[in-house]
Amino acid sequence: MIRIENLSKAYHKNQVLKDVNIKLDSNKIIAILGPNGSGKTTLIKSILGLVIAQEGDVKFNDQSIVGEWEYRKQISYLPQIARFPENLKVLELIALVKDIRQQEARDNELIQYFGLENELKKPLRNLSGGTRQKVNMVLAFMFDSPVIILDEPTVGLDPVAISRFKELLEREKAKGKLIIFTTHIMSLVQEISDEIIFLLEGDIYFQGSVQDLINQNGSTKLESAITNLIENSHA
Numbered sequence: 001m002i003r004i005e006n007l008s009k010a011y012h013k014n015q016v017l018k019d020v021n022i023k024l025d026s027n028k029i030i031a032i033l034g035p036n037g038s039g040k041t042t043l044i045k046s047i048l049g050l051v052i053a054q055e056g057d058v059k060f061n062d063q064s065i066v067g068e069w070e071y072r073k074q075i076s077y078l079p080q081i082a083r084f085p086e087n088l089k090v091l092e093l094i095a096l097v098k099d100i101r102q103q104e105a106r107d108n109e110l111i112q113y114f115g116l117e118n119e120l121k122k123p124l125r126n127l128s129g130g131t132r133q134k135v136n137m138v139l140a141f142m143f144d145s146p147v148i149i150l151d152e153p154t155v156g157l158d159p160v161a162i163s164r165f166k167e168l169l170e171r172e173k174a175k176g177k178l179i180i181f182t183t184h185i186m187s188l189v190q191e192i193s194d195e196i197i198f199l200l201e202g203d204i205y206f207q208g209s210v211q212d213l214i215n216q217n218g219s220t221k222l223e224s225a226i227t228n229l230i231e232n233s234h235a
């Protein structure tokens with residue numbers, strides 16, 4: 001579905017992605033992992049066309065995304081930090097995004113699912129951090145997009161909301177979608193991902209299943225397998 005081919009991106013002298021090659025297929029939940037500053041958000045933004053790489057290409061259904069924007073209608077995106085005008089009310093924000101996208105939306109169902117009924121008339125500046133993230137969840141899941149990209153989706157969410165989020169992801173995957181997410185919470189990765197892509201200093205250090213990573217790095221837990229992976233890479 002998505003192919004990243006020989007992608008290199010530098011911000012001035014800071015080489016963030018180095019000749020990255022990845023294939024991302026439907027019907028999977030894929031976790032992009034790596035230490036702070038390893039290039040996860042840059043990689044995601046390259047898929048979305050928000051970051052322009054110096055070299056390489058991103059193909060969506062075998063077509064290069066360079067100069068294209070129509071393909072974006074097939075992707076839903078939850079950014080790491082969502083920036084919207086603070087005076088907008090929740091209901092107005094949802095209406096605005098629906099208006100821009102012009103696609104059928106299941107916002108009401110998700111508002112109930114995340115218990116946001118009493119927040120709809122509040123301006124964004126009055127929302128708690130977790131409630132903001134629930135609103136972002138509604139925006140990310142309300143269109144029936146074949147690809148869903150989530151940059152640190154569980155930040156600020158309480159345990160009930162996290163459990164609802166996981167349930168939602170499984171349901172979306174069952175529809176044959178491709179779900180890509182980043183997180184620093186290894187228990188979440190172990191629980192829900194089919195595949196891991198591990199980035200380190202702009203290189204792909206590992207791509208495969210959680211079990212393969214654990215087996216390769218001689219540990220029983222994902223967290224220690226990743227620590228071993230990083231330590232071995234500096235050896």
Ligand SMILES: Nc1ncnc2c1ncn2[C@@H]1O[C@H](COP(=O)(O)OP(=O)(O)OP(=O)(O)O)[C@@H](O)[C@H]1O
Nearest residue numbers: 011014016034035036037038039040041042043080
């Ligand atoms: N717009 C930008 N201009 C200049 N440098 C940038 C820009 N965006 C990111 N960077 C740099 O690129 C590198 C990778 O950043 P990126 O946000 O992709 O990392 P990340 O893996 O998502 O990190 P984190 O886990 O902290 O979210 C960092 O060194 C960062 O400072």
